[in-house]
Amino acid sequence: MCGIVGVVSNAPVNQLLYDALLLLQHRGQDAAGIVTLLERKFFMHKAKGMVRDVFRTRNMRALPGSVGLGQVRYPTAGNAYSEEEAQPFYVNAPFGIVLVHNGNLTNAHALRSELFSTDHRHTNTESDSEVLLNVLAHELERASRGVPLNPAEVFAAVKNMHKRLRGSYAVVSLIAGHGLLAFRDPYGIRPLCMGRSADGTVMVASESVALEGSGHVFERNIAPGEAVFIDLQGNVHSMQCAEAPTLNPCIFEFVYLARPDSVLDGISVYQARLNLGETLAKRVVSTVPPNQIDVIIPIPESSRPSATQLAHLLGVPYREGFVKNRYVGRTFIMPGQGVRKKSVRQKLNVIASEFKGRNVLLVDDSIVRGTTSREIVQMARDAGARKVYLASAAPPVRYPNVYGIDMPTKDELVAHDRTVEQIRELIGCDALIYQDVDAMKRAIGSLNPKLDGFDASCFDGVYVTGDIDTEAISRMNGNRPRIEETEEDSSRLALPNHSE
Numbered sequence: 001m002c003g004i005v006g007v008v009s010n011a012p013v014n015q016l017l018y019d020a021l022l023l024l025q026h027r028g029q030d031a032a033g034i035v036t037l038l039e040r041k042f043f044m045h046k047a048k049g050m051v052r053d054v055f056r057t058r059n060m061r062a063l064p065g066s067v068g069l070g071q072v073r074y075p076t077a078g079n080a081y082s083e084e085e086a087q088p089f090y091v092n093a094p095f096g097i098v099l100v101h102n103g104n105l106t107n108a109h110a111l112r113s114e115l116f117s118t119d120h121r122h123t124n125t126e127s128d129s130e131v132l133l134n135v136l137a138h139e140l141e142r143a144s145r146g147v148p149l150n151p152a153e154v155f156a157a158v159k160n161m162h163k164r165l166r167g168s169y170a171v172v173s174l175i176a177g178h179g180l181l182a183f184r185d186p187y188g189i190r191p192l193c194m195g196r197s198a199d200g201t202v203m204v205a206s207e208s209v210a211l212e213g214s215g216h217v218f219e220r221n222i223a224p225g226e227a228v229f230i231d232l233q234g235n236v237h238s239m240q241c242a243e244a245p246t247l248n249p250c251i252f253e254f255v256y257l258a259r260p261d262s263v264l265d266g267i268s269v270y271q272a273r274l275n276l277g278e279t280l281a282k283r284v285v286s287t288v289p290p291n292q293i294d295v296i297i298p299i300p301e302s303s304r305p306s307a308t309q310l311a312h313l314l315g316v317p318y319r320e321g322f323v324k325n326r327y328v329g330r331t332f333i334m335p336g337q338g339v340r341k342k343s344v345r346q347k348l349n350v351i352a353s354e355f356k357g358r359n360v361l362l363v364d365d366s367i368v369r370g371t372t373s374r375e376i377v378q379m380a381r382d383a384g385a386r387k388v389y390l391a392s393a394a395p396p397v398r399y400p401n402v403y404g405i406d407m408p409t410k411d412e413l414v415a416h417d418r419t420v421e422q423i424r425e426l427i428g429c430d431a432l433i434y435q436d437v438d439a440m441k442r443a444i445g446s447l448n449p450k451l452d453g454f455d456a457s458c459f460d461g462v463y464v465t466g467d468i469d470t471e472a473i474s475r476m477n478g479n480r481p482r483i484e485e486t487e488e489d490s491s492r493l494a495l496p497n498h499s500e
């Protein structure tokens, strides 16, 4: 779940792209990049790190032009530590194309060989996004052979792409001399929306918060399978390019990934989390009587809306018991278990008085590897809690995710092949209460009846694209270069040393 953005304007866009990427930082902390287009020349700067670290003034000055795109990366394919896999990706022919991608191709391996043997195209990294760019380049070349590239040719290329690509993809790309192309996979797994500002700038972005926070008015979501082409004058053309599109957004966006102030596919992320708190209340009542809970404490950050609603419905005081160090990033999207574990303690600290002698119900949005829960439960006990109960606003995460969330192998999931009682024992809490899968789908789905369903594969093992061999994917991903604790990790987590 990287964050992507693209703009067509008639004023310089470097600062605008930077601002939008900052608003999408929660979607990817590993690398960031921007490309701008001035006349027919691309200007690019990308590197590993967060937006504020990657772009210095001199880099920003070197990004001229009134059209551009950007990305913040959370790696789900290839090598998380490879600077070369930071996005955007560039290819020189045809026309000159740059591309940013949110999602994960499940047939990247097969496509890479096909690109080489049939299309005679070379890819130089392990990134699925580079594969995607080369498929786009090949299809654009085919569609515009002997004719000028107009929207009809661009849409013909996207139609062919949908036939070749499998998995999830929300994409923004720039075609030099022509315009900006954005499209979404036929299931709409990853989000993409567009908006406009008063001066006529058109922006496409992963989440509505990027539009609104940078002075644009949300216009609409890009439909599953749809392609939008914005020419260099700012005219918007669009076409449905998939044969049988359905809207099945990733449910984990609502549970954890997206910002609560975003509205994705017509659903307020905040309201979705409140609703999850409401249905969770029913589960809690049937496990632990509310009069045996003294206080409800959220595990910051993402669980707050669900915990508030839960506390309200149970009539139990809601208190802040953990303070988050805002300078440590999101732990779940950090690459590598060592670094994730260490950062939970660096990130959260207890307010001991909220725990001492009390029966506390801790609430998290989800439990994935159990890294956070294990640490937190122990911290609550160390602070003097009498009983420590834990509730998760999402059901157990039991299956690998193959569509752009970094939980690729089942063995790393604390709930895989374990009963709730076994998980409770591992985490070390006195009671463990999970959301129910159908209740979760109803709680969020009721907010937009036009949805066809969700990709909830990590909870129910049903993969919307229907062609997933999780064993093969687990094997492939298990061999991915993963990051375990290195010096670089540790220094990245360390707080700035002001005495230097």
Ligand SMILES: O=P(O)(O)OC[C@H]1O[C@H](OP(=O)(O)OP(=O)(O)O)[C@H](O)[C@@H]1O
Pocket (backbone or CB within 6 Å): 256, 299, 300, 301, 302, 303, 329, 330, 331, 332, 333, 364, 365, 366, 367, 368, 369, 370, 371, 372, 373
């Ligand atoms: O079981 P785990 O593998 O630990 O993963 C789940 C935890 O990770 C996320 O928090 P994170 O710190 O990433 O972000 P947040 O501040 O938005 O809650 C999520 O909200 C859970 O707290």
Ligand SMILES: NC(=O)CC[C@H](N)C(=O)O
Pocket (backbone or CB within 6 Å): 001, 002, 073, 074, 075, 076, 077, 078, 085, 101, 102, 103, 104, 105, 127, 128, 129, 404, 405
């Ligand atoms: N989280 C994502 O969307 C990742 C995009 C792409 N698969 C990468 O690893 O760079």
Ligand SMILES: [Mg+2]
Pocket (backbone or CB within 6 Å): 299, 300, 301, 302, 303, 364, 365, 372
């Ligand atoms: Mg969290």
